[in-house]
Amino acid sequence: MSFSVCGESFSAPMHICGFFDSREQQYEVIIPYILEGLETNDKVINILEGNRHGEHCRCLADNGISIAQKLASGQLEVLASENTYIKDGEFAAEKMYKTLEQTLLSASRSGYDSVRACGDMIWALKNLPGTDELLEYEAKLNLLTPQHAVSLICMYDVSSFSPSTLTDILLTHPYVIKDGKISKNPHYVEPLEFISNLSNYRSDKLKS
Structure with a gap:
């Protein structure tokens, strides 16, 4: 299942973090990606704050x-x-993981070639209960995506998230979009390795 992003062609499955410094930059990347999916036989899912839906549509x-x-x-x-x-x-990582898994299975049963999903991650800045499970959730998506025809773009506003959080997020995505270009992420850590080291990783951060 091929798809285009940032003017380059790829094959699903893919889990991508998109680092954007403005709404305009975000839309320059995701509009062609969404358009292409709707013109083919892909299921397209956009998740963003409810108060942005009017502007987005x-x-x-x-x-x-x-x-x-x-x-x-x-x-x-x-x-x-x-x-x-x-x-x-609250953010319940396991529940969200299962919801996404069911969505992917349902799309396949409905006859879609693949799923394209963009999720705006700004909700993570609200510090609601469970938000500390975000990194584990992002890592676990790398166990889910290879089983499905899916491309996921997790969208992060670089002016809102701290540099240390963005550094952490990088570890959980095989591909990264930055400055409107996509590349393989050299900082990516395989999910099982990342999850097994997460508790050590958190304690190291607390010490530093």
């Missing part, structure tokens, strides 16, 4: 996407962070 419509039709058919889903990542006011 207008942006998609301005780029020629027939929003109502795509939403009605179920090919496009625009979901709220507060109903997914932080449902009931």
